[in-house]
Amino acid sequence: MIYYHYFLQCPNSHYIPVPPPILLETDGSPRKIPKENRKAAFVCPYRALVSAYSAQDIVRHQETGKESLFEANVCHLVAIQVECDGKNCEAPKVIHATQDAGKGTWNVRVAPKKWMFSDSARCGAGHKLHYEERSGLLLPAVVDLSLSFSVNS
Ligand SMILES: [Zn+2]
Ligand SMILES: [Zn+2]
Secondary structure, eight states, X not given: OEEEEEEEEOTTSOEEEEOOOSSBOTTXXXXXXXXXXXXXXXXXXXXXXXEEEOGGGOEEEEXXXXXXXXXXXXXXXXXXXXXXXXXXXXSOOEEEEEEETTTOOBSSSSOGGGOEEOTTOBOTTSOBEEOOTXXXXXXXXXXXXXXXXXXXX
């Protein structure tokens, strides 16, 4: 049995595992979404760099006999509300990370307050994002990747 595993490649060339996109072409590759589609920020689990990615950045690997971490329900994707450098900014400030599905622990090897934010990680109004003590999980915590990239979410 062949399984598809989906990843984003961080600026340091690590593979960030992401859930299977819901919108697939008939050959199983992620459906191409128009260029003006917005980006979504993800934390790389290896060096905790938060960067923005678009749906076109998703790459697919084929594996025989091995489910992805998401299909095996080993981890899930969560959305985190963070802060931005703007004053009283109401724009969306959301980043994504993966958690252990059983324990709810971060798959990132670094504590959130030490996460690094690249220049591409910005709020909906264009301010740089950062993590503060009051930042936290959004509910519902488990998010659907296709919603993160969709224009209307
Ligand atoms: Zn990385
Ligand atoms: Zn802002």
